Amino acid sequence: MGMLGLSPQGLGSRDLPRLQDFEGGDIHLAVAEEAHDLLTRARAYREAGQIARAQQKARAALQVVRRGLRLHPKSPFLGRFLCGIYYELRDFGAAENCLEHLVEALAKESDADLTEPYTRLGIIKWYHRKDVLAAIDFFHCALDAARPDTDPDLASEPHLHLARIYLEINVPERARDHAEQRLLAVRGCRQAAILYELVQTEEAFDLGASAVS
DSSP, rough: OOOGOOOOOTTTOOOOOOOGGGOOHHHHHHHHHHHHHHHHHHHHHHHHHHHHHHHHHEEEEEEEHHHHHSSSSSSSSHHHHHHHHHTTOOOOOOOOOHHHHHHHHTTSSSTTOOOHHHHHHIIIIIITTOOHHHHHHHHHHHHHHOOTTTTTTHOOOOOOOOHHHHHHTOOOOHHHHHHHHHHSSSSTTTTHHHHHHHHHHHHHHHHHHHOOO
């Protein structure tokens, strides 16, 4: 858990591609399905506190995806999987490097949606590197990259992270704006509601303190 009791996972981390979005041959799909199954098991073990078993499954998934990438070295789908596996293994340096290469590769494709990789880079920069400026930049890149057909949850996720950043660096106006944008896109988002309430409480406290002084 991070500050304010919100973890990056709790903030809607979506670090694996969805199988229903997959396009490719049967062998390619088989690799993705096997890796997805292993990662699902890894996360179940981690949530149950069985860290050793979780890492074992995640490393098995890593080998599967690497095998797939030897057959399909330019596959952005498997590239996304690889980044997600590194994140699951908490190898944030490898995940960061993987995401940077993925962004570079996808940027050459006119129809590529970079919302997700930019968001993941922002998460690493903020939650694991504490690099505020880089994180803000990547989250804004993610917002700019969102397309009309981008899933609203994914498209607005950067607003959630930006709200948290601005609250923690004491810029409540921007925190409130980003929390509002998230709530407009995803009604009932608990994390955004918490952040919005925290901003409101903090601003009310500041007003009260200034009146007393």
